[in-house]
Amino acid sequence: MTAAPKHSLFSSRRVLALAHNTLLELIRLKVFYFILLFALLIIGSSIFTIQFSFQNPLQVLKDVGLGAMSIFSWLLGLLCTAGLLPKDQEDRTLYTILAKPVSRFEYLLGKLSGVFLLITLAVLLMSVVFAGVLGIREQQEIAAAMQSSSPQTLALDLEAIRSAAFQANLIPGILLILLKALLCSTLTLLLSTVATSSVFTILTSVVIYLIGHVQGIAREAWLGGSETAAALKVLSAGVSLVFPDLQLFNVVDEIAVGTALPMALFWQVSGLGLFYILVYFLLAQVIFASREL
Amino acid sequence: MxxxxxxxxxxxxxxxxxxxxxxxxxxxxxxxxxxxxxxxxxxxxxxxxxxxxxxxxxxxxxxxxxxxxxxxxxxxxxxxxxxxxxxxxxxxxxxxxxxxxxxxxxxxxxxxxxxxxxxxxxxxxxxxxxxxxxxxxxxxxxxxxMLNQVQEICDRIGVMNHGKLVAEGRLDDLISAPNQTELVLENASPSLIEAFGRLATDSGARLLDQRKPHADLERFFLKITQPKPEAPSTPGRTS
Structure with missing residues (x-):
């Protein structure tokens, strides 16, 4: 018999093995292809829908594309994360894994890392398709301008088209879309450590997603008014602390119209997102570590 | 567990x-x-x-x-x-x-x-x-x-009843009858068995039971379901 190496409290190899396995599991599940295909279809179909819009076609395309990426990356993370723990427990694979020298921390981290890898891959793939579609559309617009624009306005028209096409200022926006999906995925993992069913986890996560998008408005309304009751202010402050303001990650609209995202804001939102991811993961670990399996 | x-x-x-x-x-x-x-x-x-x-x-x-x-x-x-x-x-x-x-x-x-x-x-x-x-x-x-399987595999057993360990020890110690002996004879005539009975009585023992041993049902199932090895073909014969 070959002797196994001495046990270490934390092993990146074990975490990587779990992450790789989770990624493989999710890639081989048809739901991934379905969602991705749907996202690609939405982006592709936007080429045709812009024919009916009075706005700049490239701006509409960017708007639709980034919006679709935001929704589908979130949905992908939500559906994949919600089933991770319940399925493993139902199939008793969880017992088999934890009966090996694997700590619950490593297990949870490995599983979440697998989902993170999947979401990142999906966003990357959608970005490539999005940039490709935008590039093709840009060429079509340039060709049309060459034919229809007068020599006096051609230079200006071409400049307007190029500035509305895929540019470097889109990348921070896409990164924030990714970060938002990762954050929501970690939140779903936290919920699944206390929930008894995947359906409950999904529904609760959707509700929190909605709260996260409107809580900024509610907070401003409640805290802004002098007549707001103290209890309501405390409640609002509590909600603001527990749930992240997901509206902060929605910079798509500004970027779509060509406004560059200030880097200070980008780093602030990124830092906030990473902070919530860390807090949610540590909370999930504390709950999972004390859970009777 | x-x-x-x-x-x-x-x-x-x-x-x-x-x-x-x-x-x-x-x-x-x-x-x-x-x-x-x-x-x-x-x-x-x-x-x-x-x-x-x-x-x-x-x-x-x-x-x-x-x-x-x-x-x-x-x-x-x-x-x-x-x-x-x-x-x-x-x-x-x-x-x-x-x-x-x-x-x-x-x-x-x-x-x-x-x-x-x-x-x-x-x-x-x-x-x-x-x-x-x-x-x-x-x-x-x-x-x-599956207690038959436990009996075949285990050296020591523990019996759980309503979550409590009610018996524990070596299998032989727990289920064997120390003052009894089991003999299995092949081709034994009725007179030989009768002689055994007399001998037992004469020596102060008692013949408690006499029966035909039964094959294990699992062994019987395996015997009739497992494919038999093919017999070697006889050379020099044609049909």
Whole structure:
């Protein structure tokens, strides 16, 4: 018999093995292809829908594309994360894994890392398709301008088209879309450590997603008014602390119209997102570590 | 069993595996576990499953590959190494479960109903494998409701009733009748049996029972279902 190496409290190899396995599991599940295909279809179909819009076609395309990426990356993370723990427990694979020298921390981290890898891959793939579609559309617009624009306005028209096409200022926006999906995925993992069913986890996560998008408005309304009751202010402050303001990650609209995202804001939102991811993961670990399996 | 594997906490007391508290992850270094009715990841092949569990045990590279192939051979699944577990039969799943339990070279093998739902032929194979591991010096902790199988495999038993250990000890000590002896004779004539009875009475013993021994139903099933080896063809004959 070959002797196994001495046990270490934390092993990146074990975490990587779990992450790789989770990624493989999710890639081989048809739901991934379905969602991705749907996202690609939405982006592709936007080429045709812009024919009916009075706005700049490239701006509409960017708007639709980034919006679709935001929704589908979130949905992908939500559906994949919600089933991770319940399925493993139902199939008793969880017992088999934890009966090996694997700590619950490593297990949870490995599983979440697998989902993170999947979401990142999906966003990357959608970005490539999005940039490709935008590039093709840009060429079509340039060709049309060459034919229809007068020599006096051609230079200006071409400049307007190029500035509305895929540019470097889109990348921070896409990164924030990714970060938002990762954050929501970690939140779903936290919920699944206390929930008894995947359906409950999904529904609760959707509700929190909605709260996260409107809580900024509610907070401003409640805290802004002098007549707001103290209890309501405390409640609002509590909600603001527990749930992240997901509206902060929605910079798509500004970027779509060509406004560059200030880097200070980008780093602030990124830092906030990473902070919530860390807090949610540590909370999930504390709950999972004390859970009777 | 779950307490021993650190999956639940004991309400009182503590458990140790080879002197390491089972609450510590380190205690699982020397344990292999096969849960009841395992499913594993059905999208993985047999080989991928063993590679995955091997990595969790700290194995890697060529030794891991060799170990996984060896384990597949040991449990008789070499031909199914590249098939996904979704297409495995119940018996094959149990055998891949045994292989994953053993991939880290454990000193203790914990088996929860290892033959539940498996057909007699598969059950027989699994029992033989467990006996093979036992002969290799691996301590086997078997939990089962199939008492015939427990009797065939185990040296020591513990009887649980409503969550409490009501009997524990060596199997022979618990179920054998020390003042009785069983003889099985072949081709014994009625006069010989009669002589045995007289001899027993003369020596102060008592012949309690006399019956035809029955074949074990499982053995009978295996005898009539397993394919017979083909007889060698006779040369020089044509039809």
């Amino acid at each position: 779950k307490i021993l594997l650190g999956l639940v906490s004991p309400t009182a007391g503590s458990s140790f595996i080879f002197n390491v508290n089972s609450k510590q992850v380190e205690s699982r270094e020397s344990v292999g576990f096969l849960p009841e009715n395992p499913y594993f990841y059905k999208y993985l092949t047999g080989l991928e499953t063993l590679l995955f569990f091997g990595k969790l045990c700290g194995l890697q590279g060529k030794p891991l590959q060799e170990k996984a192939r060896h384990m597949l051979q040991t449990v008789g699944l070499s031909d199914a190494a590249d098939r996904r577990l979704g297409g495995y039969s119940k018996g094959m799943l149990q055998r891949i479960g045994l292989a994953q339990a053993l991939i880290g070279d454990p000193h203790l093998l914990v088996l929860d109903e290892p033959t539940a739902g498996v057909d007699p032929a598969g059950s027989h194979e699994i029992r033989d494998l467990i006996l093979q591991f036992k002969s290799q010096g691996i301590t086997v902790l078997l939990c089962s409701h």
